[in-house]
Amino acid sequence: xxxxxxxxxxxxxxxxxxxxxxxxxxxxxxxxxxxxxxxxxxxxxxxxxxxxxxxxxxxxxxxxxxxxxxxxxxxxxxxxxxxxxxxxxxxxxxxxxxxxxxxxxxxxxxxxxxxxxxxxxxxxxxxxxxxxxxxxxxxxxxxxxxxxxxxxxxxxxxxxxxxxxxxxxxxxxxxxxxxxxxxxxxxxxxxxxxxxxxxxxxxxxxxxxxxxxxxxxxxxxxxxxxxxxxxxxxxxxxxxxxxxxxxxxxxxxxxxxxxxxxxxxxxxxxxxxxxxxxxxxxxxxxxxxxxxxxxxxxxxxxxxxxxxxxxxxxxxxxxxxxxxxxxxxxxxxxxxxxxxxxxxxxxxxxxxxxxxxxxxxxxxxxxxxxxxxxxxxxxxxxxxxxxxxxxxxx
Numbered sequence: 235x236x237x238x239x240x241x242x243x244x245x246x247x248x249x250x251x252x253x254x255x256x257x258x259x260x261x262x263x264x265x266x267x268x269x270x271x272x273x274x275x276x277x278x279x280x281x282x283x284x285x286x287x288x289x290x291x292x293x294x295x296x297x298x299x300x301x302x303x304x305x306x307x308x309x310x311x312x313x314x315x316x317x318x319x320x321x322x323x324x325x326x327x328x329x330x331x332x333x334x335x336x337x338x339x340x341x342x343x344x345x346x347x348x349x350x351x352x353x354x355x356x357x358x359x360x361x362x363x364x365x366x367x368x369x370x371x372x373x374x375x376x377x378x379x380x381x382x383x384x385x386x387x388x389x390x391x392x393x394x395x396x397x398x399x400x401x402x403x404x405x406x407x408x409x410x411x412x413x414x415x416x417x418x419x420x421x422x423x424x425x426x427x428x429x430x431x432x433x434x435x436x437x438x439x440x441x442x443x444x445x446x447x448x449x450x451x452x453x454x455x456x457x458x459x460x461x462x463x464x465x466x467x468x469x470x471x472x473x474x475x476x477x478x479x480x481x482x483x484x485x486x487x488x489x490x491x492x493x494x495x496x497x498x499x500x501x502x503x504x505x506x507x508x509x510x511x512x513x514x515x516x517x518x519x520x521x522x523x524x525x526x527x528x529x530x531x532x533x534x535x536x537x538x539x540x541x542x543x544x545x546x547x548x549x550x551x552x553x554x555x556x557x558x559x560x561x562x563x564x565x566x567x568x569x570x571x572x573x574x575x576x577x578x579x580x581x582x583x584x585x586x587x588x589x590x591x592x593x594x595x596x597x598x599x600x601x602x603x604x605x606x607x608x609x610x611x612x613x614x615x616x617x618x619x620x621x622x623x624x625x626x627x628x
Contacts, residue, residue: 236628237291237367238607243283244615246292246608254363254371259306262375264316268388269365270295270598271607271624272396273422274490274547276615278356285356293626294320294353295395296365297388300379307375316379317394318365318372319574322351325377336571341374349571365395366607368628380578383586389595390585392625393427398581398592400545400572401427401488407568408484408543410437415477416484417441417535418457419528421448423597423623424545425488429457430592432486434584440473440482442531447599447620455593470534481537489528490546526554533559544569597623604628 239249254263272295297317300310323330323338330338338350346358354364382391401424410416414437418429421443432439433456441452444462453459465472474481532542542565584591599622602610613621
């Protein structure tokens with residue numbers, strides 16, 4: 235089959251690779267019809283190369299049609315249309331019973347000290363081949379796949395793999411009071427969808443980014459937008475002036491380690507690409523490689539007693555935090571990988587009812603063949619050609 239494989243920093247290629255096969259009775263094989271490129275894929279493209287091997291297949295936002303199932307898979311059958319959550323979980327362990335599916339004890343990558351295995355995402359999360367491919371082996375298929383109805387286009391459902399539940403969890407964790415205000419830092423795919431969900435729930439949303447196309451997309455949906463280029467020195471004060479001097483009730487940090495505003499950390503990140511993998515791995519794990527500009531802004535912006543929901547991916551271990559400020563402001567903080575299956579039943583009515591309240595059918599800015607994936611990774615990383623969300627069609 236054809237699949238997008240990692241070959242080095244900023245070097246991904248569509249290769250011919252062996253077809254996947256059933257390996258365990260809880261496996262399924264799915265023919266992929268759509269697969270997204272995620273903002274966190276850019277971490278693999280740019281920073282997290284030391285945790286990849288050449289030939290690793292990327293992608294964790296797929297959907298498709300079941301081709302084959304193992305003997306212990308009864309909930310789906312060949313011909314079913316399914317979305318595949320990026321987290322691989324069993325549905326019956328202690329953590330899954332708590333609906334903490336991203337911490338599944340059956341697939342936890344204990345040798346790396348990490349949570350549940352993920353599709354297409356480094357040694358840290360199990361090095362499971364990903365879904366930017368023509369076919370995908372799906373472990374734990376007795377629980378993971380989400381059956382969706384025939385008829386509507388893939389765009390209606392594909393975001394159940396990651397974008398929708400991740401953004402839904404971001405808003406849930408933000409604990410916005412009824413009629414309250416939330417600031418969303420970063421209007422890439424997750425921040426954009428978080429803003430849409432918050433608006434859908436009746437909250438006032440202030441969105442911050444520095445990419446014109448992202449700001450305009452959010453503005454058209456009813457978000458009050460601020461261009462960080464115009465407010466890099468006074469963003470928190472500007473937002474306080476918009477919220478009776480207090481700051482927003484909640485802040486969603488949808489940026490993570492892609493943050494603008496820390497050139498020293500950016501240089502340090504880039505230096506890891508020049509080091510041997512063993513040294514670079516330890517540097518990334520232990521040396522605080524994250525660029526915390528967005529998180530520090532969130533702490534400044536949120537009102538006293540408010541909540542910060544951290545959904546952007548962070549990777550370092552020893553980042554300095556302003557603990558005195560967090561304590562003094564009585565800030566509540568929630569974070570973590572999305573527990574995808576936890577939110578599906580809540581989200582599905584917005585996808586299967588009348589209309590398209592979250593705008594999923596026109597959420598993608600680009601829909602391209604799999605062969606175009608290398609160019610789209612470059613465009614997405616460089617924020618060129620209005621690239622906000624890409625769907626690959628294998």
